[in-house]
Amino acid sequence: MSNERNRVCPVELAGSLDNRLRRWLQDPQKILKPYIKEGMTVLDLGCGPGFFSIDLARLVGKSGRVIASDLQEGMLQKLRDKIQGTELDERITLHRCAVNKIGVLEDVDFVLAFYMVHEIPDQEGFLNEIKSILKSDGQLFIVEPPFHVSKTKFEEMVKKAKDAGFTPVERPRVLFSKTVILKKG
Ligand SMILES: C[S@@+](CC[C@H](N)C(=O)[O-])C[C@H]1O[C@@H](n2cnc3c(N)ncnc32)[C@H](O)[C@@H]1O
Secondary structure: OOOHHHHOOOHHHHHHHOOHHHHHHOOHHHHHOOOOOOOOEEEEEOOOOOOOHHHHHHHHOOOOEEEEEEOOHHHHHHHHHHHOOOHHHHOEEEEEOEOOEOOOOOOEEEEEEEOOHHHOOOHHHHHHHHHHHEEEEEEEEEEEOOOOOOHHHHHHHHHHHHHOOEEEEEOOOOOOOEEEEEEEO
16 A cells, blocks of 8 residues: 555646646546536546546536546645636535545545556456446446556456446447446446
8 A cells, every 4th residue: 555646747847737738648528428417417537637626527518517626736726726716616616525534424426547547456346436426327437558458457457347337238338448347237
């Protein structure tokens, strides 16, 4: 456990997670639009500086809500600075996680875990907690970076998700990514 924190993407790299090149390669609207409906409550886990949270908030509309959650206050502050004084401020709730406890108390329709599961020390516990937060017809979208996560490691993680009671339903194509969408049951 001692060096687990070293795996976490530092706040100093937040700029590499939110820029025009990434928006062009991994357009959040294109990636997420097929799965997000107006009025949904969405959890953006390991939201970082909010590259996906902001578009999620646009997609859920005025009647929906995004819980943007991260381990690091510095990441949450970057997102806070972006939305303060905008109409998205009311749709996005910032939430600080602990390393092995998400701690979100309400049920959600959709969970996005983009480039973050490989940073979690206890993936089994994490998947079980997501399962308890997701509504019965909810979905979990996991996206992992191929440069940090081998095919074998990714499939091991999918197996852990199956053991936790999830069923893979789709493997959407996202550039520079390994992906899976899982449903409960
Ligand atoms: C590589 S960044 C990805 C950020 C964002 N999802 C994106 O794709 O732009 C991984 C993020 O996960 C967060 N993270 C790592 N471990 C976490 C945990 N146990 N709970 C919540 N967030 C965590 C890090 O602080 C970091 O902001």
